[in-house]
Amino acid sequence: MASQQFEPPSGTRDFLAGDLRVREHVFAAVRDVFERYGFEPLQTPAFERLDTLTGKYGDEGDKLIFKILRRGEHEATGEADLALRYDMTVPLARVVAAYGSQLPAPYKRYVMGPVWRADRPGRGRFREFAQCDVDVVGSASPLADAEVVCAVADALNAVGLSDFSILVNSRRALAGLLDAYGVPAQVGGGVLITLDKLDKLEAAEVARELTEARSLDPETAKALVDDLTAPDAVDRLRRMLTDVEEGREGLAEVDRLITLAAPVIGAERIAFTPSLVRGLDYYTGVIFEVVAAGMPGSIASGGRYDRLIAALGGPDVPACGGSLGVERIIGLLSDEKVTAPRLDVAVTVIDDDAAADAMDFAARLRRAGLRTEVYLGSSRKLARQLKWAADRHARFALIYGPQERAAGLVTVRDMDSGEQQQVPPDQLTVRLAAPR
């Protein structure tokens, strides 16, 4: 913990080496998978013009945007002209609008980096947090949806997670569901929002909310909730959806995605989930969510959003994408610490005359790729310096005192066993670079 006066701002974190290594392990593993899929990296500025962001995230979202005060003579106006990035999708839309024909078609890009939201900070909720998105802009092919789902699943595998399931549905299947059960159009959206709570609330509670908050007639509410929570829910819903055109189309979308992705990621890991809604209303086709054993909520999600790039100011192009809940994923991993690279060699400095030799030994070892530190303290006592080497978890310590100098040999101490041997300086790298 940081002492209070020097803590980072509320909702933000300092990452010291240990935590940072876990994060970078995750980012590197994910990046490697996305690169193998042929996605290209993109990096946009931390801030955008304020008008690029406002109105894109709804009223609630707008309130959470960090705004940057105008500068110089305009500072006194108290007005803002810039704002910190709130997500990665609006900058993507701007980039697609800006560089259109210079981008590959389709434009497959991944992005990893911080976004900022002025949410009330809380357990696991931050004002600065990383997002990790993968998107395909400019392809309507079902293969694009399948590639996104497979890339997300492979990224989770690469990070070290394996016990997860991918829930799949389609916005058209949801429209078909409303149609098949005779839900009036004007309450459809609200009904879906309530049905989305079936994974958290009791069935009876959802049914009550459907009738009370959504004004749905009790029989329809009961039929919907009964069918969606039945052990054979998938079969029941398949039958109902097959009766209406949009339902059939939605089912076909879902089945096509599963047919393409299941052989790659394992059929047991992906399933049609008729109650999956996904809160964001910009999705237009297939939608998916990844859930992990023993973890409430989702660790990744995405879908097809063919209208969004245009709505955000870009061209009218089909698009789909996925987002890894990278902070939650890191939270799942941080117990089984990623081991820090161990210090290979600690070079002691017994007297000031040995300083240049210490630099020379360190330079040789570093050139051979060994992580090497030279003692930078003021003590000239060997015991003190060996304690430092032990504190740094060094594999080896080098000792080069008057005796060693006279003999032209360096003493190499194995810090685990305590064994010591003397080695000519020009054989140091060969001896110490040996497999651990």
Added chain:
Amino acid sequence: MASQQFEPPSGTRDFLAGDLRVREHVFAAVRDVFERYGFEPLQTPAFERLDTLTGKYGDEGDKLIFKILRRGEHEATGEADLALRYDMTVPLARVVAAYGSQLPAPYKRYVMGPVWRADRPGRGRFREFAQCDVDVVGSASPLADAEVVCAVADALNAVGLSDFSILVNSRRALAGLLDAYGVPAQVGGGVLITLDKLDKLEAAEVARELTEARSLDPETAKALVDDLTAPDAVDRLRRMLTDVEEGREGLAEVDRLITLAAPVIGAERIAFTPSLVRGLDYYTGVIFEVVAAGMPGSIASGGRYDRLIAALGGPDVPACGGSLGVERIIGLLSDEKVTAPRLDVAVTVIDDDAAADAMDFAARLRRAGLRTEVYLGSSRKLARQLKWAADRHARFALIYGPQERAAGLVTVRDMDSGEQQQVPPDQLTVRLAAPR
């Protein structure tokens, strides 16, 4: 170029894949060197509390801080409470103050990331730019200074720069110089600022500024400028400095640093440079600047700053560090483009029945580490898809039409030679993963 309406905010940049790969190549090479030296990574938030930053960069600096408007009910006040990171040193001081005893002693850390300054944007000057610093906090040892200089030099080597020189001086040598030439104490600071221009202005112009702007008597001004610009300037200054105590101490500091670093980085690359001043007045000991052939200004710099961490709100600990001018370094490299990883395999999709097979082939190849893309367009024409494969610079294209399916073989087309051969699907990875 971005079309104007969709450009990133003034002074910021979008990095598409090509530019981003050059940047990441540089960061990765530098990180690798710093890790081998045993420096630990640190990452602090993009913003700090406003009062953490104000008053730390002088009046001019304060004006360039991007301030973040308060939120919610406080937004209307027009006041700021947070501000974007302006450099990496103030956050370091805060971290040292916050985590003190939890940090290794000395605390050797490196940091790479963006900082933000509301400077007037111009050629090569940005409002969002990367800084890359390495610092040792808590060691007064000359070995710490030498390690910083060597780490900076090795990082430049690793990035691919070799034609550079390291200029070394010491703040105490500069104090000794003022003493030795009898410069009155009250004009000393100004005299040094003017002498710092000897690398840009004519000697006569510097002498005039010394007498006119700094009120130095003409003889002293002439002696200083003559000695500092003479072919044997180093010898002349060594003699002068040896006459006064601070001069002797400063010379000893410089010589000790060069003695320790020269064997590691090459004696021809590092030299005592008596006219080197460095603008920032927080340095207390040795200072250095790295200059590259054909590049005005410096590409890296640093020195010892034993009072700064305390002045910035941290504990009173000795410290030294260096900073790579990473944007200038990237500017030097971007001509000799870092080659993008070539697409290994482009998988065509001749008919919809082949889509699942295409996914399967891609999955096999990706598991073998090959960068693989599946055609996501709507055309089912082979010629069109092979043009796509060529546009993506793929090494190989896979073709799997009705004939191939009947034979149970995949056609592999070498995109450079145009040669084709047929391969059983389970031998794809072996055949294509062969050395290029």
